[in-house]
Amino acid sequence: MAVAQRTSLVEMRNINVAFGGVHAVRDVSIELYAGEVVGLVGGNGAGKSTLMRVLSGAQPADSGEILVDGKPTAIRNPRDAKALNIETIYQTLALADNIDAPGNLFLGRELTTRLGILDDSSMESETRKVMGRLNPNFTRFAMPVKSLSGGQRQAVAIARAVYFNARILIMDEPTAALGPAETAQVRNLVRQLKDEGIGIFLISHDIHDVFDLSERISVMYHGRIVDTVNKADVTPDAVLGMIILGKKPGEVSEKELAEIELRG
């Protein structure tokens, strides 16, 4: 692909994370270019979320380096990541349930007046604008987000990530809690953001989501990257095989393939 000649938006090199004796991420390297979606797939405990938490500053890596725009950078905490325009939509959404939608959208980056007083009116006004684009039916701006539906909460979490001019967006299972209509909405948003030149890491267990939206797909298995493939070169079944067996299609024996057929 043409993207290979450009400088990558972000490159993670030889990342290692261990929790006690458990090696959650082993020597993983991965790249992301502007305007592309890289799907990150793998079974439970494959290390996808941990790898992305390293990039978003939530989980320090034990070793390895991260390059943004080709320059080595240190991401020690979420603040560092946000300063580099790396935004994350966490699987848990990471919302403060007792606070309203504008409060959550601007959490940690509140708009204030010149005197340092929270400017709730302009935060609400901005939130109305973003949410108008993401979820036009949303009207509960003064309610704690605890009282919102799953889709509305998801919309708040997405709004928070896209409002602050993200260049690198990490989406961890963005459609897991959504109904069909809302899922379609999120897919449209992903395409729209991609067209705007944002690079997106998409974690999903839904292989169709991944095939629908990503250019490249990285498969993880027990903390390692099995392979990173261009979507055009593989079939969903082949990717599924890599997820389950942790081997590239060429390395898989007839017997193992038969087992998958049986399980599937």
Added chain:
Amino acid sequence: MTNVADAAPSSGQATPPAGRSLRGLLAQTEIDLRLFGMLLALGLILLTFNILSGGKFFQPTNMVTLAVQAAGVAVIATGMVLVIVSRNIDLSVGSLVGFIAMSYALLMTDWLPNLLGLSADFPFRWVIALGLGVGIGALFGALQGFIIAYIGVPSFIVTLGGLLSIRGAVYYLSNGAAVSGLDPAFQLIGGGAQGSVGGPITWILGIVGCIAIVGLLINGRRQRRRYGFPVRPIWAETLLAVIGSMAVLGLAAFANANLWPQGLANRIASEQNWGPTPAGGWQIPTGFPYPIVLLVGVTLVMSWIATRRRFGRYVYAYGGNPDAAELAGINTRRTILKIYVLMGVLCALAAAIASARLNGATLDVGQSYELYVIAAAVIGGTSFAGGIGTIPGAVLGAFVLQSLNYGLSFMGVNSPGQNVVAGIVLILAVGLDALNRRRSS
């Protein structure tokens, strides 16, 4: 906007039933229903004691004394709200009040004159003492906050240790002796006839309060208009302005109905040559006591910090979801540390009220304050699950507790009996609240 109880009908879907029910009308005024309920409960308690005592309880002297007695606990309770909202606890406040009260007494009788050469007639010496007390409070708060936030020892343990060791340290400050003899100006912080602002200033404060209420309502409305948000109906705005102003002016009138004791008035009159005593004796209104003015100031500032400042927003966010706060890039450790520093400062203010009332300090000033402060915050709607609680609620909670204590002692119930009632009310208040929340969710 962070308050759960702010069920704002402005947000479309949350509009209450259109029926002219009392609940629907109340919702249109956007009054915090919890707070409203607590005010009603407080009124009911006072009214009950008034009826039981045959109308003697409502005398201004009683009400003013009750308020002054509640002030110390209420001041600290405003901070305890933030502590509990952030899923922590502070058990050391009573001991810290004791330590700082003793420090004030020693500063003015010993340390300032003997170590720094500042004699009693040094101008504004009481301000220096107060400043040093606040510094001591902030220092203890910072130390405990640091251990909790940066070393990770649970706040219950750290402040339990503080409760024991700081109370013990009071003994060593004065070698076990009670110390008395504070500066006359400092004593005014404790209230009493002379420790009050007087009639004219009370009226001025009342009028300033009314102007502030109307100004805030107009400003809020203009702000919402500017952004095209829904606003309250005009009748609701007017009602709020009228009720608020009447409440403030009513309190001012009530405080001014409290008069100087005749003996004191006559003595001061002859000392200062006010002329011949008028028929019926000197009628000098005391007005708002200084500790109450201090409490109102602390409540306003703390509410402002909790709802209008980033720091307050972070405290509530952390209480609601610590992970979310951390992932949002909030420096959560520094936030926790700051809460405890604030707590130390509030303890210093409460210690000033307590020691000024005593004109000195004994070894047990502030004893069991921590229990009353926590009870006040919890009765005021602060939830131990974190993330929920309001500062005016905690102040009201302190007044509910003190009304019960004062009313019962007025009726001749002894202090163990008062404790029995206070404990039952605490459980009742939280129990009712839990039922209410379960029903509404």
